[in-house]
Amino acid sequence: MQPPLLRYLRLRAGESCEDVAAETWLQVVRDLRGFRGDVEEFRAWLFTVARNRAIDAARAAAARPATPAADLGAALDARTTNPSAESVAIEAITTREALSLVATLPGDQAEMVALRVIAGLDVETVASIVGKSRGAVRVSVHRGLRMLAERTHRSPDGQEAEVI
Amino acid sequence: MRPGDDDLGAWRDDPLVAALTAPGSPDELSGESAALAMFRSNGPRRLRVLRRLGTSGTALTIALLGSGGVAAAYTNSLPGPLQNAVHSVFSGIGVPPAPRPSRDAGGAVRIHAGHHPGTTAPVTPPPDDASPAGPVLIAETPHPTPVGHFPRSRPPARATAVDPAVATTSPGGPGTVAVARRTGQSQPSSPPATTTSPTDPTSPPASTSPPQSSPPAKPAPMFVEATANRTRVPFGDFVLLHAVVLDASGNPIAAHRVVAIERVPGDGPEQIAVLHSNAAGKVHLAVSDLTHDAGFVFRAGAVRSTPIHVVVKPAMSATVTSGSSTSTITITTDGGVAGDTVLVSRRLDGRRHRLGKATLDGNGDATFTVPTHERAVVYRLVLLPTREHAGAITRITVPAG
Numbered sequence: 001m002q003p004p005l006l007r008y009l010r011l012r013a014g015e016s017c018e019d020v021a022a023e024t025w026l027q028v029v030r031d032l033r034g035f036r037g038d039v040e041e042f043r044a045w046l047f048t049v050a051r052n053r054a055i056d057a058a059r060a061a062a063a064r065p066a067t068p069a070a071d072l073g074a075a076l077d078a079r080t081t082n083p084s085a086e087s088v089a090i091e092a093i094t095t096r097e098a099l100s101l102v103a104t105l106p107g108d109q110a111e112m113v114a115l116r117v118i119a120g121l122d123v124e125t126v127a128s129i130v131g132k133s134r135g136a137v138r139v140s141v142h143r144g145l146r147m148l149a150e151r152t153h154r155s156p157d158g159q160e161a162e163v164i
Numbered sequence: 165m166r167p168g169d170d171d172l173g174a175w176r177d178d179p180l181v182a183a184l185t186a187p188g189s190p191d192e193l194s195g196e197s198a199a200l201a202m203f204r205s206n207g208p209r210r211l212r213v214l215r216r217l218g219t220s221g222t223a224l225t226i227a228l229l230g231s232g233g234v235a236a237a238y239t240n241s242l243p244g245p246l247q248n249a250v251h252s253v254f255s256g257i258g259v260p261p262a263p264r265p266s267r268d269a270g271g272a273v274r275i276h277a278g279h280h281p282g283t284t285a286p287v288t289p290p291p292d293d294a295s296p297a298g299p300v301l302i303a304e305t306p307h308p309t310p311v312g313h314f315p316r317s318r319p320p321a322r323a324t325a326v327d328p329a330v331a332t333t334s335p336g337g338p339g340t341v342a343v344a345r346r347t348g349q350s351q352p353s354s355p356p357a358t359t360t361s362p363t364d365p366t367s368p369p370a371s372t373s374p375p376q377s378s379p380p381a382k383p384a385p386m387f388v389e390a391t392a393n394r395t396r397v398p399f400g401d402f403v404l405l406h407a408v409v410l411d412a413s414g415n416p417i418a419a420h421r422v423v424a425i426e427r428v429p430g431d432g433p434e435q436i437a438v439l440h441s442n443a444a445g446k447v448h449l450a451v452s453d454l455t456h457d458a459g460f461v462f463r464a465g466a467v468r469s470t471p472i473h474v475v476v477k478p479a480m481s482a483t484v485t486s487g488s489s490t491s492t493i494t495i496t497t498d499g500g501v502a503g504d505t506v507l508v509s510r511r512l513d514g515r516r517h518r519l520g521k522a523t524l525d526g527n528g529d530a531t532f533t534v535p536t537h538e539r540a541v542v543y544r545l546v547l548l549p550t551r552e553h554a555g556a557i558t559r560i561t562v563p564a565g
Binding site for chain 1: 171172175178179180181183184185186187188189391393394402404406446448450
């Protein structure tokens with residue numbers, strides 16, 4: 001479960017995803033005695049913990065905004081030289097590039113796509129985690145995937161997407 | 165995306181979805197083989213959980229949160245019910261009471277996250293078909309994030325001092341995992357840590373080190389940035405500290421020795437762990453069972469981080485025993501210290517009135533007697549903050565007489 005967890009946290013927590021993942025697992029270890037459930041329930045619990053830890057990390061970062069000096073150069077470079085996320089992946093799309101594309105979606109939608117596709121959670125579980133209805137999750141995920149497919153000039157059936 | 169979720173079936177062949185659900189990269193999957201071996205060699209009967217180890221006093225505890233997570237993350241590739249799988253995997257984090265992991269003459273425990281030149285043999289990287297005898301398992305990660313999990317005793321009284329901790333890593337470099345250990349409480353037979361320990365990071369590498377070519381000069385640390393996942397911690401809970409070592413250009417310095425120092429109010433600084441930064445220049449340290457406020461500093465060479473002050477929030481609860489004319493409020497705290505003051509007040513006519521104060525006894529408890537009224541009355545109990553904790557507030561309703 002570590003790869004999907006890291007990918008989800010990369011969307012939620014950015015470069016601090018590994019730190020947040022570590023905190024997630026630490027809390028899972030601490031609270032494991034109280035957990036009862038099967039594989040899917042553990043998966044849902046794990047990502048719920050990860051989401052909460054990512055929210056905490058974001059609050060902490062907002063309270064003490066700081067950019068490590070080592071990241072400044074990269075950040076400046078990214079502003080000036082990096083291609084847009086939409087232009088990255090056309091053919092052989094990599095996981096990191098795919099994550100970059102998902103990150104271009106609105107925050108809630110990106111999270112629902114991540115929980116649904118990356119984490120593999122069902123609609124009901126995602127709805128419970130993000131506090132939305134099942135219908136909203138289903139529609140949002142489909143629209144998000146369609147939007148991303150259009151950005152990669154592909155539709156799910158492999159045909160060229162329409163340009164709206 | 166699970167096969168049964170038909171509403172996303174049309175997207176299953178989409179390249180973007182395929183990329184998002186692709187198997188883990190080597191970085192993401194680092195340590196998987198060790199985790200699998202760990203799973204196979206550890207049964208549920210050897211269940212250990214970090215918290216249990218942390219509260220077990222002198223037992224040493226090892227936290228393995230390599231490269232973004234415990235090696236147990238890979239349980240979805242393991243057979244069997246998840247509960248057993250996860251428990252089995254996590255059991256490898258702890259050290260069973262006996263037999264202990266290999267210990268050198270100095271009493272320090274050596275744990276290796278991988279095979280590194282210059283280190284002695286790993287403690288127990290169990291083979292895939294290993295017997296359950298392996299007491300410790302460590303995830304092998306190409307870029308591990310060193311984590312020290314530092315167990316703290318929970319003495320019945322604050323005055324109980326804990327012997328100096330010996331925390332060290334193997335001199336093997338950034339691949340090692342920090343281990344911290346308390347001595348002197350329930351392990352009188354344990355040999356004391358001495359400076360002759362070959363695990364002393366200041367001592368020369370073990371004689372088993374193969375000859376190495378002179379490494380390039382390592383840049384001197386200029387900054388040490390330290391953060392914590394939180395600075396207000398419930399009594400007995402943990403805090404996870406992070407630090408990154410940077411050079412003058414702001415670039416991370418890998419494999420640099422980082423010393424974690426704790427300063428407790430009223431006591432001097434105490435070295436609690438020695439770690440080595442990973443490839444990203446980071447170290448992590450989990451300090452569990454926090455029982456009093458403390459400050460933490462990371463030091464790399466002559467550079468120190470800004471102190472991180474962690475305050476402990478005691479837990480306070482109250483019960484009431486009602487009588488015909490008076491009622492007794494019994495206050496129980498977890499984290500309160502003998503002599504601490506609890507203020508008792510209530511609202512009356514829109515204003516808060518302080519009725520008096522109670523003093524905690526040696527067990528952290530106190531009682532307060534209030535008159536029984538014809539109507540239920542809510543009393544506010546405030547445990548005043550001290551140098552050792554942040555105080556607590558609770559309310560209790562005394563029913564009508």
